[in-house]
Amino acid sequence: MQRMTGLLVGAIFGAVFVVVNAQSPLNAVTANVLRAAACLAAIAVAGMWIATARRERPGAGERRSMYGRGYLVVVAAEAILLFGGLRVLAAWGSPEQANVAWVALVVGVHFIALAPVWKDWGIAVPGVVLTLLGAGGLVLASTAAVAWVPLVSGVLSGVALLAGAVTFGWRAVTARTA
Template sequence: MSGVFIGAFFGTVFVVANAHDPLNPAIGIALRVLAVLTFAGLLTLALLAGRRGRPAPDDAEAPQADWFRGKFAFVVGAEAVLLIGGNLALRAAGAPEQTAVAWIALIVGLHFVALMAVWKRRSIAVPGATLTALGATGLGMAATSAVAWVPFVSGVLSGVALLGGCAYAITHTYRSTARP
């Protein structure tokens, strides 16, 4: 569940950090509160699943002991280099500051797509493709008069996608621990 916790945490961070202008302040606060409550709910559900028992042995989404070694380390290392290098390049090129969140969403999405192949888990394809698309959309928006909306599109919506993907994974795990 550690990958799910990481995804849910960063989904919450995406929403909390980006739910601001041009959004109405009340909507921004509501989105932040909802993200934090969602994270707390997912954490609670995961803990309940842990108390109920292990996933069924035939569960295709059951955790694997070596998920965080080898190719995973390469993907995360490449992600870090691309995040830092890309943001430095965007700043050097004079791109609007809003492109930072779009770049982050794009690279995090691509990292999920790569991990889908490494872990052979199709369940992370949806959040991966969604974040990739939202990041690319935000980068495109940065060159238009809609640049102020990039944090909402690439940040808030990416956070919602991560939280949704984690909700799916935790719910699946919780249901797989149900006693017959």
């Protein structure tokens, strides 16, 4: 159930990445289709979470929480890097679009840092993807292609989170029913 909760959180953040960042230079139809698809994907993961919650009841021997001290340290470091980095970007006069690139980079690194804490190297995969999309967006932010940063670092990061959450959620749900 803890894993499904993690997938739900990832799906919600993925949908937020897409909804907030699907904008110009994309045309309005494409942006709205992306937003609708992102919301539907998040709703699908929420449905999988509900189905799993109804089926599973915590038992006396349930394994230890994924959200222990190691997790809290990673999340605290993430918060410091997120907000501190945004202030640094503002102080440097970076374009506003660089903010989403920074967020994607930090969220990606947070997944990579959680892999050894949770002893689950599969979580490093979306971490690497988001880190690369964030880094790419930071590079784009210093070029004439700055308008594409929200698509690269925001929408594509959201799609990566949603695709992973739907895929692994579906695998988890179908594995339990098989």
